[in-house]
Amino acid sequence: MKKLLVMLVLMFVVAVVVPSISFSQSADDEVVAAITKLENDAVKADLANDSSFYEKNLAHHWTGGTSRGTWDTKQSLLADMKDTKNNKTNSESISDLKVRVNGDVAVATYKSTYDSIIHGQHFARTVISTDVFQRQDGVWKQIASHSSVAAK
Numbered sequence: 001m002k003k004l005l006v007m008l009v010l011m012f013v014v015a016v017v018v019p020s021i022s023f024s025q026s027a028d029d030e031v032v033a034a035i036t037k038l039e040n041d042a043v044k045a046d047l048a049n050d051s052s053f054y055e056k057n058l059a060h061h062w063t064g065g066t067s068r069g070t071w072d073t074k075q076s077l078l079a080d081m082k083d084t085k086n087n088k089t090n091s092e093s094i095s096d097l098k099v100r101v102n103g104d105v106a107v108a109t110y111k112s113t114y115d116s117i118i119h120g121q122h123f124a125r126t127v128i129s130t131d132v133f134q135r136q137d138g139v140w141k142q143i144a145s146h147s148s149v150a151a152k
Contacts, residue, residue: 032099034140035106035133039097046089046114051081058142059134065146067127068118086120104135111150126150 038057045053054077064072072080080087092114099108108131115124127147133140 028101031101031106031140035099035108036097038133038140038142039094039108039110039131043092043094043112046092046116049081049084049088051078054078054081057140059136062142063144067125067147067149068123080119086117088117090115090117092116106133106140107131108133112147 041053042057044050054074058074058077060074062074062077064077066072092112094110094112097108097110099106109129111126111128113126116122126149128150129145129147131142132144134143135141
């Protein structure tokens with residue numbers, strides 16, 4: 001009887017638990033790929049001054065803390081992108097991108113180096129950033145971000 005119980009438990013583990021671990025890893029890999037693509041597409045959008053990317057991919061209540069010590073909202077970011085006289089990205093690249101997944105939330109951390117005109121002022125710096133994404137109606141939306149000047 002004891003051997004039968006042990007055998008049933010082992011069969012359960014093999015039949016149910018092992019496949020769910022594999023499925024979870026596969027699902028996480030898909031999320032990491034999706035968020036990685038969003039982060040790289042954001043750089044392309046900045047360089048092309050493509051506000052439609054942010055209109056589509058930022059949650060309506062998104063906020064971002066900047067390395068300049070200010071807060072942006074989705075509305076203020078979109079307005080800045082439309083003011084091309086005072087806002088322009090000359091160069092930008094990201095590195096050290098890492099994505100962690102927790103169910104319907106993903107957190108991306110990375111280093112970004114950019115040269116931009118922001119509100120008419122020139123900024124060229126390297127920052128460390130954290131972006132938070134949430135799956136909303138099956139689509140990943142960025143809900144918050146924060147950047148700080150990287151230590152030298």
